[in-house]
Amino acid sequence: MNLRGLLTLAAPQAVGGQAVIEGVMMRAKNTLAIAIRKPGGEIVTEVRPWFTMVRHPLLKKPFLRGFPVLMETMVNGIKALNYSAMQAAEEDEEAGELTNWHLALTMVLALGAALGLFVVLPHFLSVGMEMLGWAGDVDSLSFHAWDGLIKMAVFVGYILAISLIPDIRRVFEYHGAEHKVIWTWEEGRELSPDSTRFHSRLHPRCGTAFLLFVLVVSIMLYAVLVPYLLTFYAPENFIVKHLYIVGMKLVLMIPVSCVAYEMIKFAGKYSKNVLCKLMCWPGLMMQLLTTKEPDDSQLEVAIAALQCAVKPEEC
Secondary structure (H helix, E strand, C coil): CCHHHHHHHHCCCCEEEEEECCEEEEEECCEEEEEEECCCCCEEEEEEECCCCCCCHHHHCCCCCHHHHHHHHHHHHHHHHHHHHHHHCCCCHHHHCCCHHHHHHHHHHHHHHHHHHHHHHHHHHHHHHHHCCCCCCCCCHHHHHHHHHHHHHHHHHHHHHHCCCHHHHHHHHHHHHHHHHHHHHHCCCCCCHHHHCCCCCCCCCCHHHHHHHHHHHHHHHHHHHHHHHHCCCCCCCHHHHHHHHHHHHHHHHHHHHHHHHHHHHHHHHCCCCHHHHHHHHHHHHHHHHHCCCCCHHHHHHHHHHHHHHHCHHHC
16 A cells, blocks of 8 residues: 555545635534634634435445435535525524525525536537437437537536636635645645645545536436437427436436446545546546635635534534
């Protein structure tokens, strides 16, 4: 085992994180910690239990755990974003906490927007290509090639567009700080801006990489499964047929997310393997867009979040 492997084993527990508004959320085991830089300059922290949807042993099995893990990550992430927005604006925390109904509505809207942007829109743009004579019918490879190309273009275009917003750029800087601090932790080094600064802002287990895996897996599975499913039932009406196919694609996002989750777990676990490096490379390149170099004050916030996540009794 190489030096990095030994140092990784020396880290007492695996961690993960997410950038929020003017701060970072870190997770260690069943605990999450949020650290926020308030307008006055002080760092405030909040320690909470990690909301989980995988208590049943069956949902912890490979190729079944991906979708519930995605859902629980969304729940915890939305709550952390809500808390960070209130703290960054110096609002009263109790007055702004999301109720269960508000949380459910936010999740439905977020999922709906994501599925509409990355599943429904590419499909009907591909239908447009078919009408122009540039693609075959939905059971042809050319249709799904256009669908995949448009899907990737929408994804990259979306990232580029939001990166132009100053507030989002700040979030991307905290995203970079999160990755640098996690690298420092995994290598067993002291958590300080000086020891953290030189680490890469790119990490193979990033959520950006997961989304890219989801897109790639969906492209491959749709190209195979959609024509196969149409052999069992294919509506004659053009509109009904495509609505039926879009509905199938939405349902297939559950197994797609499960497969993508196992891929990113595998790639992250064996990140030194040549194959895994190739798998991780596109996600790392996308992180050049979704992360920016942080300053020392942002690194301090990420360090505070990680310290509270791994040692909540001290916060």
